[in-house]
Amino acid sequence: MSASDTSLEDFRSELVTWLEASCPASLRPGATEKASKEERKAWEAAYIERGYTTPTWPSEYGGGGLSKAEAQVLGEELPRHASHVPVASFFGTSMLGPVLLEFGNEEQKKKHLGGITRCEVQWCQGYSEPGAGSDLASLQTRAVREGEHFIINGQKIWTTGAHRADWIFCLTRTDTDVPKHDGISFILFDLHQPGVTISPIQLISGASEFCQVFFEDVKAEASNLVGELNAGWTIAKRLLQHERAMLSGGSGGGRARSKKSGPPPAPTSPLAETARPHLGDDDGRLAEPALRDRIAQYELDALCFGLTLRRSGEQAKAGQGPGAATSMFKLYASEMNKRRAEIVMSTRGSDGLGWEGDAFTPLDVMETRGWLRSKGNSIEGGTSEVQLNVIAKRVLGLPD
């Protein structure tokens, strides 16, 4: 056991002691009693106090101050000891936080990171506009400096969770006389103020996680400009990288599985097993060969894609850089997800056509809605066509 292993095991035992002391029995896995409101509150407060909602952020900003390896230990131990933990705003922890840590000034870090960590502030991302989707840099929402404020006018669309958010990090146009990429600024402001109108958009799947957001003479404090004036595109691009990594599961989330002893279980395909009752079984094989082949192709590509992710990670670790393959992760992941949803629809036939009501199982309706929702996978966060352009230009070096 190396020195770092020893200190990691020390961390683990200290953590387990703390978890056992702090997490009430009612919030342990398999608890039979329901937790009281007070118990839940006290546990959440203790958890937040330790900074564990953002375990790897520096403790001076309310984070846990843990190393990656320690955060992994936390990820392993938590589900063993607690059935509930407070979860901070996704857009805060995964997108704005990393950007503030990289580009924000001291005052901004102090002011905004703590609110994320303590689950007090929900954030949303003001990027797309009706006229600026794939061509994001042509955005028109104006921010004009007046004294100690920016005055903001314009409209955002596809703003995830804006109706539940408190603050927005927003791309705004601060200069109209320069090439479009050079006149954009990254500004934070409060959504709870006059002039902000938020209306959810109903999707073909029936869900409404996205919103339109209108700004009419909305105020942002000048101190909430992140980075230099008119240098917001650099930040925007970095954030898009975080977003694409998130959408493809290509970074961060991959928690290393602890090694188990004994032979691994025989490979199976959840997709094929879901399909089997619908397609029928022919001596262990799915009875419809054409659909079986589609499922095989899907599972095979999923295996290859997983190996591609792994290889890219190992190349980065070996100091060979992240590898050209990273640019395809978002594209491939969203296309795979759409393909999977199409297969699920094919296998279920008319059982997959239900919108609501008792004639269909909740699972069927969920899968169907999921199929509709998956259509957006290749549109949000940069369409597949934009991803192909990026690969053609950045990786293959094809001319403009």
Place this chain on the structure above:
Amino acid sequence: MSLVLTEEQELIQQAAAEFLKEHSPISHLRELRDSDDATGFSKKVWKEMAELGWTGIPFAEELGGAGLGLAELGVVLEECGRTLAPYPFLSTVVLGGGAVALAGSEAQRKELLPGVCKGETLLALAFQEGGRFAPWAIETAAEKNGDGFRLKGTKQFVLDGHVADRLVVAARTSGASGEREGITLFLVDPEADGCKVERTSMIDNRNAAKVTLEGVTVDASDVLGAIGGGADTLEVVFDRATAALSAEMVGLISEAFERTVDYLKTREQFGARIGTFQALKHRAATMFCEVELSKAVALDALRALDEDRPYASRVASAAKARCSDTASLVTCEGLQMHGGIGMTDEEDIGLFLKRAKTAELTLGDGAYHRDRFARLTGF
């Protein structure tokens, strides 16, 4: 095992790239083809490859090999794929040599494998009887003949069969065509009475042969492995060959793809380089994804077999399916993007198309291996 090359593998890769660039560039394949070379490759070059240790990579050191794995052999094969080097690695080292190493008695291994390592002995595996790969569709009969056997049947697509010093022949000692049980492997001297080997001219200018066995007699000592248990050997050998061929395909895929992208950057039409057209950009970027997937799965298949990982066959089939389909995609698209010049014999992209098709249909194509992959995944 990591999907990144080790230092040793990187050294092998550099050495192979340099050697092949000098001794077996694509023009070498053209020369062999245009001169109707009777061997189909240069025995001198093969001997030099042996001296570099490549023919002995997977064999034990006491037999003259390097005691390394498929991962190392794959590195060499990938480079061979890039220059379309027509050398008998698959036939002699992986298929024939693999069967002898796996199932051979000590005497058989000692007789044949040191020669393989030295580049002096060529082997071929004669199993296929129909057009499509169907491993147990074997009708060739092995009838008891005193202590030995008498072989009768016809084999096709025997890779490098016309130059092999010894054939490994799969024949039936019991059962019927299609059954896994009852297949036995025999070592056959191609010069033996009743054994006729005819070279068949293939699109990729590689070597294959039709082997006719008209009552060829073999001794009991020529049986390779257990009587009736040949399929156990063949299954492992096919998995290894499948992964090895996938590695070669990764080389040809990479080279054909890179050449096509280069062409898109230089060829001008309508007053612009054709790589500026989005219709072509998107197709190139789509190919890039498939190329990356093929590289990753081929690397893992070689390692899975080296590690004797459970369910390694499943990864081998995934690799062959993915690489077969990507090779087809990249060479067909590559030819299309080259336009008229791509249809000419002068332009190399056509040679990649021909090798890709041959490799695709060798040891099972995408459809075959997808079906096998599904079976090994329980559906």
